[in-house]
Amino acid sequence: MAIPSLTTQNAAVAYIHYFSFMLCFSSLSIERLLLKEDPNRREVINLLLTDIVYGLSALSVLVTGILRVLYYGQGSNFYTENPIFWIKVGIFLFVGALSLYPTITYILWAIPLRKGELPIVDISLVKRLAIVINIELIGFGLIPLLATLMARGVGLTN
Numbered sequence: 001m002a003i004p005s006l007t008t009q010n011a012a013v014a015y016i017h018y019f020s021f022m023l024c025f026s027s028l029s030i031e032r033l034l035l036k037e038d039p040n041r042r043e044v045i046n047l048l049l050t051d052i053v054y055g056l057s058a059l060s061v062l063v064t065g066i067l068r069v070l071y072y073g074q075g076s077n078f079y080t081e082n083p084i085f086w087i088k089v090g091i092f093l094f095v096g097a098l099s100l101y102p103t104i105t106y107i108l109w110a111i112p113l114r115k116g117e118l119p120i121v122d123i124s125l126v127k128r129l130a131i132v133i134n135i136e137l138i139g140f141g142l143i144p145l146l147a148t149l150m151a152r153g154v155g156l157t158n
Contacts, residue, residue, distance in 0.1 A: 010072040038122075058099070084150040
């Protein structure tokens with residue numbers, strides 16, 4: 001079996017990066033839509049599964065992003081010397097840190113679920129989670145804009 005060319009590898013890593021980003025954004029959007037007061041068992045399970053997809057896709061975005069910077073992109077200097085790249089990375093890390101609150105909340109919901117009970121989800125918790133997820137969605141919405149600017153050399157001093 002032949003090893004794919006560097007161009008093919010580059011394209012594959014880029015595709016996985018973009019697809020993972022879309023999966024990340026869409027799963028976060030679905031998570032926001034599923035969020036409600038007093039969810040039933042199926043709704044809690046769907047939220048848990050959606051958050052797992054979100055986490056795995058975010059991890060894939062991170063890994064493929066690192067691969068693109070180090071091996072398959074336009075050279076590490078192109079990225080690391082551009083302040084827009086660091087803003088983009090900062091937003092990604094900020095969104096990732098924000099996502100800990102919903103994720104930990106959902107993990108805690110699994111405890112009563114295992115006992116055959118439903119978690120207590122009141123309207124104030126739903127509102128807090130909704131605010132966090134909305135901020136995450138806004139952050140994720142900014143990342144492609146920054147990537148587009150960065151790809152066109154905006155931010156570089158040369």
